Every structure is written in structure tokens, then in C-alpha cells.
Amino acid sequence: MADEDQQHGSTSCSNSNAESRCSSNVDNLQKETDLENMKDGWLMKRTKMSQKWKKQWFSLRKSTLFYGDDVESATKSICLTGAEIAEADIDKKSFAFKVTPKGRKRTFFIHAENETDQQEWMQAICFAKAASHQGDASQACVVQ
Structure with missing residues (x-):
């Protein structure tokens, strides 16, 4: 599948600390009060499947990235614990990046409207990935 193709970017994030579990429970999104x-x-x-680009609402909560067609339906999830995050050169899209969850073959390709949004x-x-290993964001990634 094309989503599983490994596109190499110039920015990446990695963390070699012990693996911790990530909950993809949808209730975590609604009950989350920690800012x-x-x-x-x-x-x-x-x-x-179609490899077309679709506008999606994303919500980052702790070590899980939720997404869906709108705020209310953002129930699909990507576990970020141990995931690889990097810029992506795909479909001639500017401001694209990819997320490959640990232990999964699928790579999620995402692109932002501008460079500032992409970097943010x-x-x-x-x-979020670093905090899932340490309980805080002390292992910050450098994104260029």
C-alpha cells in the first residue's frame, strides 16, 4: 500500500527510552481535562485506500492523536508512543509530515496549510511522544 511506503524527510523525532502503553480509548478524548x-x-x-487528501479534524491528547471528519467524530486514533515523526515528500505537497506508530506497517501522511502549522x-x-516516556515533555524534539 502506498501509505506504507517509507518516504524519507529531513526532520525526525526518535526516543529510545522504554516502551510505554498508549490508550486509544475514545473516552480519554472526552474526559481529558489536563491541558x-x-x-x-x-x-x-x-x-x-484511495490515497486522496481529505480534510480532517485532529485533536492531540497526551500520547494519542485523534482524528475524524469533524470535532464530534474525531474518534479514530494514532498512538504516538514509540512512533516515528518526520517531514514527508509526498504528492508534491508542501508542509507534509508522516507519523508511523511503533509496531505498525501503516504510515499516516498529513499536511498542514503552512510551514508554521506544520512545525507547530x-x-x-x-x-507528546516524549512525555509518554517520561511523564513530562523534558525530552523535546528539535524540529527544523
Whole structure:
């Protein structure tokens, strides 16, 4: 599948600390009151089957990135614990990046409207990933 193709980017985030579990329970999104590692907004995600780009609402909560067609339906999830995050060169899309969850073959391709949004999302995802290992965001990723 094309979503599983490994596109190499120039920015990446990695963490070699012990693996911790990530809950993809939808209730966590609705019950989450902790403001740490939260980010919400519209991004474009490349669909798995048709490989077309679709506007999706994303919500970052702790070490899980939720997405869906709108705020209420953002129930699909990507576990960020141990995930690889990097810029992506795909479909001639500017401001694209990819998230490959640990232990999964699928790579999620996402692109933002502008470079600032791309960098903010990648940084927030990297902080969330690091915090899932340490309980805080002390292992910040450098996104260039």
C-alpha cells in the first residue's frame, strides 16, 4: 500500500527510552481535562485506500492523536508512543509530515496549510511522544 511506503524527510523525532502503553480509548478524548500536550485543528490526511487528501479534524491528547471528519467524530486514533515523526515528500505537497506508530506497517501522511502549522503540529506531537516516556515533555524534539 502506498501509505506504507517509507518516504524519507529531513526532520525526525526518535526516543529510545522504554516502551510505554498508549490508550486509544475514545473516552480519554472526552474526559481529558489536563491541558498538557493538547492541540486541535484542521489538517489534511492522505486516505489509506484511495490515497486522496481529505480534510480532517485532529485533536492531540497526551500520547494519542485523534482524528475524524469533524470535532464530534474525531474518534479514530494514532498512538504516538514509540512512533516515528518526520517531514514527508509526498504528492508534491508542501508542509507534509508522516507519523508511523511503533509496531505498525501503516504510515499516516498529513499536511498542514503552512510551514508554521506544520512545525507547530510536529513539535506538539514530538512533545507528546516524549512525555509518554517520561511523564513530562523534558525530552523535546528539535524540529527544523
